[in-house]
Amino acid sequence: MYIEKNMEGDSVGYLHGEVRSLKRSLHRFTIAVTVLSVVVVAIFIALIAVGASQHNSIKNLKQKAGTIEDPKVAFATGFGDRNIEGFNYGGSLFRGSGFWSTRKALPGNLTDHAAVGYNEENVFIIGGANASGSVTNEVWMYDAIFHNYTKKAPMPEPRYRFGAALVNDKIYVVGGRNSSADENEAMTKSTFIYDIQKDAWSKGKDSFEYHSDTCADSLDGKVYMIGGYGQDYLYLDVAEVYDPEQNEWTRLTNMPTARGDLMCVAAAGEIYALGGYYNNLANPNDSFSSKMESYDPKSMKWTSRPDLLTPRGDAGIVLLPGDKIMLIGGEGHYKNQSDFKYPKHVNEVYYVTDQTWVEKAMIPTARFRTAAAQIGGLAYVFGGADLCINSPVCPALDTAEIYLDVDHPHVYIYLKNEPSYNDNAPLSIYPF
Known part of the structure; x- marks a missing residue:
């Protein structure tokens, strides 16, 4: 009779331990989910902030077009034989x-x-x-x-x-x-x-x-x-x-x-x-x-x-x-x-x-x-x-x-203040 009661007590104690362990695991999982959610929200907020910043930067660049004073080179795709105003066609890349x-x-x-x-x-x-x-x-x-x-x-x-x-x-x-x-x-x-x-x-x-x-x-x-x-x-x-x-x-x-x-x-x-x-x-x-x-x-x-x-x-x-x-x-x-x-x-x-x-x-x-x-x-x-x-x-x-x-890529170059340059000029006096 004593042995049976003792065994019964051990089983109850074991179950209590398992329950406590499960509660601790659930608690840790809840904490981890909470932390992860906070991190995701923080990243999302950061992305919104970066996007807004880039948008403002691009907007500012558009508003400040021409801030590079007297550019010497420009690039274009397609129609390479057509002039860009103020530049001379320099050839292809x-x-x-x-x-x-x-x-x-x-x-x-x-x-x-x-x-x-x-x-x-x-x-x-x-x-x-x-x-x-x-x-x-x-x-x-x-x-x-x-x-x-x-x-x-x-x-x-x-x-x-x-x-x-x-x-x-x-x-x-x-x-x-x-x-x-x-x-x-x-x-x-x-x-x-x-x-x-x-x-x-x-x-x-x-x-x-x-x-x-x-x-x-x-x-x-x-x-x-x-x-x-x-x-x-x-x-x-x-x-x-x-x-x-x-x-x-x-x-x-x-x-x-x-x-x-x-x-x-x-x-x-x-x-x-x-x-x-x-x-x-x-x-x-x-x-x-x-x-x-x-x-x-x-x-x-x-x-x-x-x-x-x-x-x-x-x-x-x-x-x-x-x-x-x-x-x-x-x-x-x-x-x-x-x-x-x-x-x-x-x-x-x-x-x-x-x-x-x-x-x-x-x-x-x-x-x-x-x-x-x-x-x-x-x-x-x-x-x-x-x-x-x-x-x-x-x-x-x-x-x-x-x-x-x-x-x-069909990229063509245009030059400023170099009217004598010709990308298609002969490479040599030898008649190629």
Whole structure:
């Protein structure tokens, strides 16, 4: 009996202890919750106070605009060619960006050819003139994955100094010459159509006019051919468009500036015509054009655009992703002497949305009468002509190079009291 009572007492004591322990834990928890609540409320009050302070600071800064006396520099995004009042445009903060790399050389030296990108993996290199100056009808397909060239079905006849454009799975070759002779008989109006899937050529309707040293690109399923030289090397302002479905050519509104050896590309719903060689009445010794004009098929009107940074003709041209027109290399005349043709290293990109030109990393191998194509967001440049001094046949190149553009925030700099500074000025007296 005594043992049972003793055990009962121990159990009661144990329970009392547990209850006291639970009460102490609950008390500590209550204190912790209270403290935490106080801390949260304090932080919240502090944030409100900081926000109010920052708001007042920002408000005060706005009210005190111009307290930095006589600032020497300003920055802007977009429209870098437009002036900020009291400042001069100084250029972009991403001048000289981008990277070049060498790729496998062409099977032979080539100038005055065309390059057309296809399916993000292949470039078709068409026609041109070889090292001896003979015009070819050869077609090569470059594989950007395996870095090799495959010979494809040749054109029906030799062709160089022509335009080429891709519509779906077909390449359209327009204008140009079928021999290197300077006579008018070498000019052609024929339209050749290459079916990539069938590896076969067919013939379309002839164009209205002869276009030598012309350019072409496609937009909304149609092929646009712009400018060039007519018979007797007259400068052309003629523009035509070919409709593959109707097999018909249509005359367009004439280009404002007649010129040959020009470059063109489709961008942002318009056809852009750039540079070239023209009859500069104001300065006959400086006839490479810096003009850029665009044609809008909807309004059927031409619009003047910001001039090229470097006047030139026979350059490579591609459209990079983001509506960026890239102009690579090109021809210049040393000291304005037409017998001294030199190739340019310069590489410039026009940002259509910003209406601004920016100089990018120069191409390692200077060249003109070259061809370029964009696949996979990269620019591929094939062949071209080297330095040409008083020679009827310019040395042809077989080099191939690839460019990776590095995009940056589109920030432009404006300077005050430095009117002579030009971010796009030549880096050297050497004619790049």
